[in-house]
Amino acid sequence: MDGLRAGFDLGGTKLTGVLAGSDGEVAACRTVPSPSHGTWVASAVLDLLDRLLGDVGAETGDVAFLGMGVPALVDLQERLHGATHVAGMSGSALLDELRAAGSWGAHIDNDVNCSAVAAIHAGESSFLLVSLGTGVGGAIVRDGRLERGAHGFAGEIGHMVVVAGGEECGCGKRGCLEAYASGRALTRRVEREFAMGRLPELTDPVRPAEPPSAKVVVEALRELEAAEAIITEFAYYLALGISNLVEIGDHAKVLIGGGVSASLEHFYDILREQYRAVMPYSRLRHDLPIEPVPYGPLAGAIGAAFLDSHRKG
Numbered sequence: 001m002d003g004l005r006a007g008f009d010l011g012g013t014k015l016t017g018v019l020a021g022s023d024g025e026v027a028a029c030r031t032v033p034s035p036s037h038g039t040w041v042a043s044a045v046l047d048l049l050d051r052l053l054g055d056v057g058a059e060t061g062d063v064a065f066l067g068m069g070v071p072a073l074v075d076l077q078e079r080l081h082g083a084t085h086v087a088g089m090s091g092s093a094l095l096d097e098l099r100a101a102g103s104w105g106a107h108i109d110n111d112v113n114c115s116a117v118a119a120i121h122a123g124e125s126s127f128l129l130v131s132l133g134t135g136v137g138g139a140i141v142r143d144g145r146l147e148r149g150a151h152g153f154a155g156e157i158g159h160m161v162v163v164a165g166g167e168e169c170g171c172g173k174r175g176c177l178e179a180y181a182s183g184r185a186l187t188r189r190v191e192r193e194f195a196m197g198r199l200p201e202l203t204d205p206v207r208p209a210e211p212p213s214a215k216v217v218v219e220a221l222r223e224l225e226a227a228e229a230i231i232t233e234f235a236y237y238l239a240l241g242i243s244n245l246v247e248i249g250d251h252a253k254v255l256i257g258g259g260v261s262a263s264l265e266h267f268y269d270i271l272r273e274q275y276r277a278v279m280p281y282s283r284l285r286h287d288l289p290i291e292p293v294p295y296g297p298l299a300g301a302i303g304a305a306f307l308d309s310h311r312k313g
């Protein structure tokens with residue numbers, strides 16, 4: 001079983017791995033908790049690879065390529081910068097360790113870029129990808145090619161300002177999209193509403209002093225007006241950001257990925273409605289398709305397995 005491709009996606013809480021056969025089909029996938037420090041990432045990846053190989057009865061020597069997506073800025077030389085969710089990750093040590101561990105070729109990229117590569121693998125060729133997780137990430141693909149930018153950082157859409165002088169963002173700027181339309185922003189908004197005595201219907205009877213989780217609020221958005229108001233505002237800022245990007249890039253479609261957006265059809269309805277409200281018919285892209293990213297939660301790992309055609313060297 002030679003010519004296998006291994007792809008890994010490191011998140012703040014989970015490390016997901018897939019093995020794809022030479023035909024491009026996923027042969028095995030597994031998810032384990034993320035290591036808590038960058039020092040252990042390479043060994044966690046290699047342990048997970050061993051288990052995936054065991055699942056399909058293959059050996060290390062059968063792996064032709066290993067790719068990895070990380071929640072960090074990754075420059076054109078594949079050095080990591082600013083991996084805020086996993087401490088101790090920077091520079092080129094991770095890639096060096098992964099390359100040294102086998103005879104495979106290896107590449108590293110930003111996790112959202114990896115999801116974009118998965119969408120290309122699924123047949124999409126021109127799109128804006130918006131990833132809604134703890135933060136907001138993005139990727140831009142034209143004619144099957146991932147836009148890199150001058151430093152490798154193109155598509156960092158979470159730090160586009162949507163409110164001049166607005167909420168502080170962790171990046172040091174104010175009013176970023178990420179401060180209004182990310183998992184972290186949603187949690188902060190729910191906590192504020194809860195502190196003001198709103199959302200009493202969603203209080204956990206076992207822990208009445210604790211605010212409800214963002215997930216509980218999202219799940220209640222159809223039944224509860226206060227929850228729907230919170231999600232509608234979230235979708236409004238997201239739609240505003242998307243409309244700005246569509247004006248600049250004239251994208252053919254928008255793909256949405258990341259944990260916050262997973263399997264929430266009602267969220268997509270609200271987002272499409274907000275998008276149409278901020279992008280009038282006269283701008284000619286009022287009905288732009290907004291769809292979930294192919295492969296859902298496996299997108300990052302699957303794209304990582306096919307990174308070699310989108311990385312030089």
Ligand SMILES: [Zn+2]
Nearest residue numbers: 159169171176
């Ligand atoms: Zn920011």
